[in-house]
Amino acid sequence: MIAKLELFFAKVLPSPFTLSIGLTLLTLVLAIFLGDFSGDTSQVVSTLQAWQSGIWNQDLLVFGYQMMLILVLGHILVLSTPVNKLLELITKGAIDTKSAVVLVSVSTMLMGFFNWGLGLIFGAILARKIGEKSAKENLNINYPLIGALGYSGMMVWHGGISGSAPLKASESGHLHSIMNNFPADFPAEISTSETIFSWSNIIIFGVILLVVPIIFRSIKYKPTSKFKSSDLISESGSNSKERKAHPLENNMVLPLIFGGLITICFFVVYSENLAQLNITPNMLNFLMLGLGILFHKSLIHYLASLSEAIKGASGILIQFPLYFGIIGVMKESGLAVSFAQFFISISTETTLPVFTFISSGIVNIFVPSGGGQWAIQGPIALESATKLGVPLPKIIMALSYGDQITNMLQPFWALPLLAITKLKASDIFPFTFILFIIGSFIFITGLLIF
Numbered sequence: 001m002i003a004k005l006e007l008f009f010a011k012v013l014p015s016p017f018t019l020s021i022g023l024t025l026l027t028l029v030l031a032i033f034l035g036d037f038s039g040d041t042s043q044v045v046s047t048l049q050a051w052q053s054g055i056w057n058q059d060l061l062v063f064g065y066q067m068m069l070i071l072v073l074g075h076i077l078v079l080s081t082p083v084n085k086l087l088e089l090i091t092k093g094a095i096d097t098k099s100a101v102v103l104v105s106v107s108t109m110l111m112g113f114f115n116w117g118l119g120l121i122f123g124a125i126l127a128r129k130i131g132e133k134s135a136k137e138n139l140n141i142n143y144p145l146i147g148a149l150g151y152s153g154m155m156v157w158h159g160g161i162s163g164s165a166p167l168k169a170s171e172s173g174h175l176h177s178i179m180n181n182f183p184a185d186f187p188a189e190i191s192t193s194e195t196i197f198s199w200s201n202i203i204i205f206g207v208i209l210l211v212v213p214i215i216f217r218s219i220k221y222k223p224t225s226k227f228k229s230s231d232l233i234s235e236s237g238s239n240s241k242e243r244k245a246h247p248l249e250n251n252m253v254l255p256l257i258f259g260g261l262i263t264i265c266f267f268v269v270y271s272e273n274l275a276q277l278n279i280t281p282n283m284l285n286f287l288m289l290g291l292g293i294l295f296h297k298s299l300i301h302y303l304a305s306l307s308e309a310i311k312g313a314s315g316i317l318i319q320f321p322l323y324f325g326i327i328g329v330m331k332e333s334g335l336a337v338s339f340a341q342f343f344i345s346i347s348t349e350t351t352l353p354v355f356t357f358i359s360s361g362i363v364n365i366f367v368p369s370g371g372g373q374w375a376i377q378g379p380i381a382l383e384s385a386t387k388l389g390v391p392l393p394k395i396i397m398a399l400s401y402g403d404q405i406t407n408m409l410q411p412f413w414a415l416p417l418l419a420i421t422k423l424k425a426s427d428i429f430p431f432t433f434i435l436f437i438i439g440s441f442i443f444i445t446g447l448l449i450f
Contacts, residue, residue, distance in 0.1 A: 008430075017318065019411060020323060023323075024325060024326055027330060028047055028329065034335065050332035051325045051328060054325040055328065057327075060320075060327065064317075064324070066282065070120070070121055070281060070284060070288075071419060072306070072310055073285055074124075074288055074416075075420055077295065078125045078129070080291075080305070083291075084129075087129040090103075094141070095139060097145065097146075100141050101216045101217050102213045104130065104149040105152050105212050105213045106213060107126065108123035108149060112155075112156050112160060113159070113160035113205060114160060114162070115161065115162045115279045116153070116162045118279065118284065120153060121420075122153070123150035123153050126150055127143075131143045143423070144423055144430075145216070147423045148429075148432050149435075151428065151432060152212065154404065154408070156208060157404055158403050163400050165396050165400045166190075170195070171189060172188055175190065175382065178382075190396065194393040195393045198397075200450035204442060204443065208439060249303070254299060255296055259291065259294025262289055262290030266286050270283050312416070312420055314419075315415045315419060316415050319415060326367070327366075330376075337376060337377070340363065340381065343359040344381070349389055352390050352395065352398075353394055353395060353398040353447040354398070354444055354447055356381050356402065357405075360400075360401075361403070365410055374399070401446075408436035409429075411425045
């Protein structure tokens with residue numbers, strides 16, 4: 001079965017860039033014929049206006065730059081000697097595909113549950129190090145599979161500590177601010193003890209953490225991917241080539257002073273956030289910037305690593321704005337709301353969480369942003385839950401589960417991983433598709449049981 005999936009995705013799945021163009025065209029057509037814009041302009045003009053305003057949305061562009069920095073700074077960090085040695089120690093037990101499956105899937109999902117950004121970059125870097133180890137020691141580990149499991153943190157992140165919907169719902173007064181009409185007993189906030197840290201969510205996450213490695217360990221593979229992990233070795237060592245530079249750039253003291261200053265500043269400024277386990281993209285980037293400079297033996301060594309790491313950011317630079325345009329069209333045209341309302345209209349008290357899960361997954365294909373999806377779909381889901389008597393924490397988690405699981409079908413968040421691992425989307429999608437099936441079954445079962 002795996003071989004057939006690999007052949008299917010290799011033939012059918014285009015590059016992420018081509019796919020982003022296809023999704024853009026599809027969204028534009030849907031908005032023109034099905035969109036509901038306010039104003040006097042034509043559907044075509046309104047759609048094009050929403051598209052271009054989404055592409056150049058300043059908040060989203062800032063977010064895109066943050067993602068580029070997460071990719072580049074994380075890659076630079078792993079090219080430093082201390083982190084490289086640490087990763088070699090971590091991957092020491094990965095001696096074949098089965099042991100690598102357990103190591104990568106469990107550690108990546110745990111990291112993703114803690115923080116989505118850490119899970120994303122950690123999983124990518126860990127997968128790459130195992131690929132390098134496999135090539136150096138001739139272990140013949142299934143590298144595309146390990147790369148896919150390095151992405152598995154994104155199938156559990158929204159139900160984790162950095163999940164957008166449950167965190168926003170826990171802010172005092174937030175629920176009232178997004179609801180136009182709400183009953184007198186409608187809560188102003190919902191504690192994370194009822195969502196992220198509820199027994200039902202912890203059990204569901206625990207089941208996924210157990211089932212995923214068991215299933216992938218039991219599958220027999222006959223890889224059809226032509227990717228050679230030996231290609232990673234020469235690239236990982238390219239940062240050692242240093243050009244002739246100014247004495248300050250070859251000095252070991254300056255990076256120690258400056259990198260140490262940034263690292264100290266990080267802990268001073270963000271101590272309260274760390275105590276609350278609230279890690280933001282800016283925090284993560286600031287820490288990786290400081291540690292990256294601190295761990296490299298000279299500034300010229302750091303710049304050499306930068307030259308290698310920056311190559312992987314090209315996909316994000318071009319493709320993120322295209323997805324921002326899709327988000328703009330989906331939001332302004334009302335398409336995202338229409339999707340959600342359709343599923344809610346056919347729901348009962350029992351099926352509402354399941355249909356919310358499904359609609360959230362569909363919307364995530366076009367709006368791959370947890371916070372953006374909550375802003376669009378959250379009020380509709382809460383209103384429906386109130387009318388049908390479904391517990392609000394349950395509907396919040398249903399939306400979160402649907403949003404995160406279709407990341408396994410959406411290459412948007414896979415771009416950093418693909419850049420670091422040097423894999424193609426068609427290499428990992430046969431396995432992320434299986435992750436999608438496994439996760440969907442567990443999430444829907446959990447929503448029906450609890």
